[in-house]
Amino acid sequence: MAETVAVRCPACRREHRYTAPAYPCACGAPVAPRLDRDGTATPVSHRVWQDDWVAVRCGSCGRRGEWPRPEVGCPCGVVLRVALAEEDEQGAAARDDTPPADVPPAPEAATDRRAAAAARPPFLSVTIRTARDAVTATALYLRWLGYRGVRRADQRPPSGIGLAARGVVAQVDPAVRPATLRDVECLWLTAMTESAECLYFSLAGYADDARARADTLGVALFLLDLTGTPRPVNAPADVLSGTGTGTEHRAP
Incomplete structure (x- = not known):
């Protein structure tokens, strides 16, 4: 309390x-x-x-x-x-900038999530030609991970486009410059007010200090390539990509 x-x-x-x-x-x-x-x-x-x-x-x-x-x-x-x-x-x-050691989920929960992830159909991407395509690809990926009711976020991020679903907020950054430390921290603070997980999707990658801070805060970072397939670039994103949210998965 x-x-x-x-x-x-x-x-x-x-x-x-x-x-x-x-x-x-x-x-x-x-x-x-x-x-x-x-x-x-x-x-x-x-x-x-x-x-x-x-x-x-x-x-x-x-x-x-x-x-x-x-x-x-x-x-x-x-x-x-x-x-x-x-x-x-x-x-x-x-404290220092060393990311805290991940505490693994309970064996039963981890097993259930791996089983659900194995049952997922392959992710069907969309080619990215515009910023709108990047948002579409991210929304499809969030649904593929298991999030339902993906929509435009109520709170607009300082840069890029915000998406939200139950238990998650995501930021899509179609800019040509790497995402900054401030970008990552603003997303994390927004997620804290919503008691939600946070995921960042960038077309141009991330500055070194932004990646280090994301690891410390547990922000999942993904790189969007032009095929529209998000690639995990840090440990939280890799875990989420491999196991999903643990909810029922359907084809997007």
Whole structure:
């Protein structure tokens, strides 16, 4: 259950009640940082990328992931960084860019997903000549993976075209430049607000720092070639391509 603590602004002395948000782990369990009830909130005077994230361990599967550090905006204009329990603070100080080790699914679930994937018909691609063709190919691939009700996403991404289905958000990037670190992080943050998985499809590939960050956050990256067949380019995408979503598959 998410914790609620009292946070006092050192500038105006106004007190706030703050509840830590919970984010979905890759295993499906909700994860929230542990707050320090006796700690003191600190004003944010300037932004440093490493300080905006905290490493939190999932209590269900043990996976350690990076999540946005808890903050409170006071009406006086001060942004307050909420104090964390010692374990999470140590995790934040010790974290690096090494992707967390994947925790394999339960043997029964893995077997069921592999069996469903083996029963899938071959993916039927469409040749990509336009940006619209790229969106069509991606929508067909999402259906092939097992997602149902694929539609245009309600929230438009900063670049490219967004698609959504139950439990997933996807971004199709037909640009001629590689997808950037910001592109990947914006997609991940959108997925967090929807409690969904996220998949990125790019025609031009990915910048090195974007690929590294995607591995850390568990974002599945695919490369779209002109035949319209998405190719997994990192481990999360490779696993999803091999096993699908575990739902019933039908030909697109």
